[in-house]
Amino acid sequence: MRESCCVFIHRLVGLFRRRHLEDDLDAELRSHLEMAREANLRRGMAAEDARREALRAFGGVEQVKETCRDQRRLPPIDTVLQDLRFGFRILRRSPGFSLLAVLCLTLGIGSTAAVSSWIEGILLRPFPAVAHQDRLMAVAGTNRAEPGFSDVSWPDFADLQKGCRLFDSFIVDRITGTTLSTGERAERAAGSIVSANYFEALGVHPILGRGFEPAEDLGRNAHPVTVISYQMWKERFHSDPGIVGRTQMLNGMPHTIIGVAPPGFYGTFVGWAMQFWVPASMQETFDPTGYKLEDRGARWIEGFARLKAGVTPEQAQAEISAAAKRLEADYPATNRGRGIKLFPLWQAPFNNAGTLLPTLRIALLVVVFVLLIVCANVSNLLLVRALGRRHEMTVRLAVGAGRGRLLRQLLTEGLILSAMAAAGGLVVAYWCRDLLVLLLPMRGGLTMHLPGEIDWRVLAASTGACLISTLLFGLVPAIQTSKIDLASALKAESRGVVGGGRRALVRSSLVLLQVSLSFVLLVGAGLLLQSLRGVQNTSPGFSTPGLLTSSVDLVAAGYDEQRARNLQDELVDRLQALGGVESVAFARIMPFSYRSYSSAPIAVDGYEPPPDEQPSVDYDEVGPAYLATMGIPLVSGREFTRADDAAAPLVAVVNEAMAAQYWRGKDPLGSRLQAKGRRMQVVGVAKASKYRNLTEPPKPFFYVPMRQSAAGQGLAIRASQGPEAMAKALVRELHALDANLAPGELITMQEQVDRTTAVQRVAVKMLGLFGGLALLLAAIGLYGVMSYAVSQSTRELGLRMALGAGASDLLRLVMSHGLALTAGGVVVGGAAALGLTRLIGDLLYKVSPRDPLAFGTALVAMTIAAAAACLLPAWRATRTDPVRALRD
């Protein structure tokens, strides 16, 4: 073993000093012969005899050299190097072909690498700085009464932690935000409310100062401390090394900066770059809906749990379900029908991982398709070239090259192509790694962080794609070549018939494959396009023309409730006094913003919920004239006025869906609604509208007056001005009231709505782009096959012409052959599409995955492309000169 290692190393080293070793041997042998000659001379031979005798005794000098050379050779590597050198030479000889093939493959491998880097960055390793992510799971609540997942309350979370032994730690996380004023524009900064164990449990160590201490979880608003992000430290505090101990205003309260997070740590919410973290005890400061640490019914935690090493997700789920069951029995009022479910990070229901999952799945499918199409195309290119090189191959076979060696040579050429493409592909992936941000709806002013990660897994995926594609596109031509029949190949080439022959069959099936794959992509693009149109045609339930939205965060600026209320009233008055402004209203949450509505368990007189269900309904706190400003019609009753304040009786407006579900046809006006222990009188019924996105089904919802509840920051303005003019006016009016205030981003409501359809739009763009590309590649493939067939069968075409076939007959002959190929591809692709479109079902809205329009459009596009691809070869066929064709 050691010996063969020794030999291998010797030979390996020898590879690189071949010239040196050769000279060495020369010198050695020369010196041997000289010594032999001298010895012979000493024995008394004549000079000429001495030389001849020395040579005779030695044997063949060249033979010895050759034997030594052979012995130094490293057989496999040597031939590989030879193949490589030869391959490069061949590829350099036809640069057009090589460039085209490499470009095609770069596209295929590059998109595969880019998508795998996204998947790596978002799904597999979303939080690069966190230790042992594989044992981290997302914790979400379930409710028997409604599908979907909820957050978890603080007391429940604490009890789960106490009741479970299979977990290292439970980590509380809740995305929040604050407004950092800088000049005229308020800047939103995302942050997290976290449990004190957050940094320690994640294995993230602040580079300055410390993380939180256990005591900082406790005491209502008792620990105004914060850990800030590396980015905030650098940009806002200019990397001040003495930052720890300084204070920063957050939501109107001075917070002591106790630490700086390390670079590369962006928090634990996919897609967002958190700027600061505060301990759970500060929850109320960042959440206007009240103190929740003692409220089991208030579900707000988006938590994580770290499994102990060796514990399977199933064991963990079983244990946590049992704990949830105990909670359900102990606290029926809040926990009836509630359970807990663990998710792998990439399926977390509460951050963007889950949102992106369908898109990434489509992206992966699409790039695999594109890779296959590209391989089929390059395979076709190689086949054409193999035909051109047939003579060369035949000669090489005839002079004794082994078929295996020829095969290896062809595969090596393929490998050179795909290795070059893989290198290019990684560059593409590197460029594309930040494009992922495009897949998420924009949020004004917030720093997003959606990196693709290029690591060994991505490299492995690219290498795999490279090798697989080499095999796919290289093997077919290689096998075809190795099947060359020497005898017949050395004779004159036999002339083919259009579409005849085995080789043509292989090429035709490759084209068929391309056509069918592109057809699937086209169908997918068509379905998504229709679905998007369906989404965009859906009415949000309010009137978007002339509606603008912005925000004024008074809590962050340190206003108390009363001052905030006064300022909001004054601001509304001032804005309404402007020309062109029709109406202005505040609301805690504007529809279609990412911020989530509060949800409250409700009770309605005369409504008996099913035994193990606790109905809860989302609601929003809105200011006077909110519904009028939004353009949400009232079905009956009235909406809130300034008179509905803390001193007045509590009132609420419900939507139609809620009235239908809980009052069952009776008029809710005047009856009572109990939510969160408050009894309110229903004074109005509003039309149901959309609250979070356009695709949600109509759902129960109610409004309460902001003056009887928490103040909010959302601002709706109905005006004839555009957003730019209005933004200036808003800054001006706000500064007139308080020079330290700055509004948030001001956009049209339409834009806010559009942002929620970004995922669908990107999916459409992606499929449209790749579908079009696939169509182009398929058309090129078809064109190649048909042109080659026509060029190979001039004799037959000439004969047909000579026998009286007209140009139109030949045109029909060639076109029908090409279109038959296309039809075959469409049939196969159609069948595949019927099975595959299910996969995008969750992105489709009001469109059947078997929508005939999408299939029809794809068919028309495919047919047009195919006809265009066949037309030129067919036209060329009609130009055949029968005399010349038959004479040749």
Next chain:
Amino acid sequence: MPSSRAEVLQGTLDLLVLKTLDSMGPMHGFGIAARIQQVSEDLLRLNQGTLYPALLRLEQRGWIASRWGVSKNNRRAKYYSLTRTGRRQLEEEAESWDRMSAVINRVLGTS
């Protein structure tokens, strides 16, 4: 069966080279050839050239090492010397050779 004979010959040549280097110390190729012929009293006529592939093989296996030096007659020559593994190998091979020749002698003697 010419192929099997070649193999035996190759093995023996290796053994002869190792033994020569063991008893004579570092030597150049011509010296080794001359020495083998001298010791075998010219009964073994070998093509001197075949020595060089053998030397390369032994060197590749790490049993001998080579270094350029200057001969008695002031000629540049490549000197070969036995390495530690080479010495161990020689012992093993000599032993197995003894065993083998004893067996063969016995077989030849009895039949």
